[in-house]
Amino acid sequence: MKTDLTDTTASKINKALVLGRRAIGTPAVGMVLTLVIVTDEENAYDALKAASDAAHEHPSRTLVVIKRVSRSPRDRTRSRLDAEVRLGADAGTGETIVLRLYGDVVDHAQSVVLPLLLPDAPVVVWWPVNAPLDPAKDPLGALAQRRITDLYANRDPLGVLQARIRSYVPGDTDLAWTRLTLWRSILAAALDQARLEVTSAAVEAEAENPSAELLARWLEVRLRVPVQRVATPGPVITAVRLGTDEGEIVIDRPEGAPATLDLPGRPTRTLALMVRPTAELIAEELRRLDADDTYAVALRGQGSGAGEGAAHV
Template sequence: MKIDLTDTTASKINKALVQGRRAIGTPAVGMVLTMVIVTDEENAYDSIKAAEEASHEHPARTLVVIKRHARTPRDRTRSHLDAEVRVGADAGTGETVVLRMYGEVSDHADSVVLPLLLPDAPVVVWWPVDAPENPAKDPLGALAQRRITDLYTTENPQAELESRARSYAPGDTDLAWTRLTPWRSMLAAALDQARVPILSAAVEAEADNPAAELLARWLEARLHVTAERVVTAGPVVTGVRLGTESGEIVIDRPEGPLATLTLPGQPSRTLALKVRTTSELIAEELRRLDADEMYAIALRGEAPKETPDHV
């Protein structure tokens, strides 16, 4: 069910949500968080689709903030809010409200969003594109326990990564880091099996790949070695090589959903290591809303307080 509201207010949007739930016989209970997506019109469709798919695992109220550019002189002087309320099958397993803000109201998006947050529920803010320089100090980011950005969507990922390192606050995370979860799990399992000191490391990926840089920094911090950055055709991380006295530990994924794991003195094994969809990445991030200390370590390249013998 969809309800369109023109030149509206947060109060009228809340009433429309109640009206929509009553019309389809669905109560508000069961939603576990509020997801705020801050995006532009071009990326709104894909972002909403990803959030709705993730809502099958994490039922949520999704608030989509779109700041519209003025198209006429009247738009530049007239401040107003249009909304599209979706409930039922049109909103995954939760509710979706698309908020299109014009004029001065777009400068105060937090005032519009605040009355629409689910009471006593965590808030997650996701910027699919154009994330603020300091997400924690952004007016919308300040409302959230978790703030999700994506270095892959920036023009200069390396420079943006350094900026994120300077402005990091507990609760910040990035989908470039989330994409590495299968790699980190596989590396940890390989090192558990090998149980040997690591003498060198190399990460292979396309040039300026932010996930590869985070992975290299994480290995450096955890293993106390210098990780070489090796440029390949990509398009994502294609391999990790860890040198030991008895040979190399290698995870190689040049293309496709399968990787090859090689340990010294053992036959190679084929393992699943697919490139995951955005909805899968968002669903993973919503499973934990506390501070991601490992992301902070990788972002800053800092060794943890207690460094284990292996990853």
């Protein structure tokens, strides 16, 4: 069920939600959080598709905030709120409200979003593009327990990474870090099997790759060794090499999902190390709503005081 509202208000949107639930016989219970997606018109479809897929695991109320800039100078000062309220088959397992803001209300999006949040439920804000440098101080970010950004959406991801280091507060996270989950799991398992002291390390990836930089920072803290950054043609991260007195521990993924794991004195193993879609990344982030302390360690790199010894990454 889909209801279009033009030049509306938050109270009218809430009323449309109640009427829609009655019409299709769907209660509001069962939704576990409110996911606020702040995006532009160009990226709204892909972001909403990823959120809808993630909602199969995490039923939620999804608020898509699209800030529209009017071309006419006269219209730029006229506030208007248009909305699409989607329930039932049009919203998957939860509720979806697409909000298009015009004029002065663009600068006060939090006043529109606040009355639409699920009561007594966590709030997560996700910026697929154009994220603020300090998400926690953003008016919408201040409403959330978790704030999700994506360094890949920036022209200068490593420059933005430096800004995020300075602005980090518990609750911040980034999909560039979430993309490393499989790499981190395989590295931890490899070191548990090998039980060797790591004396050197290198991360090989395409130039300016933010995930590679986060992985290198995390390894520097956990292994207490310098990590060399090696530029390759890609795609994304292509290899991690850990030097030991008995030989190299190598995870090599030169051309996509198939990867190999080499441990000293053991046969080569083939692994499935795929590049995961955005829906899987968002679903992973929604599984935990507390602070991601490991991300904070990786973000700050050496000197964070969180090193734990060579065999425990």
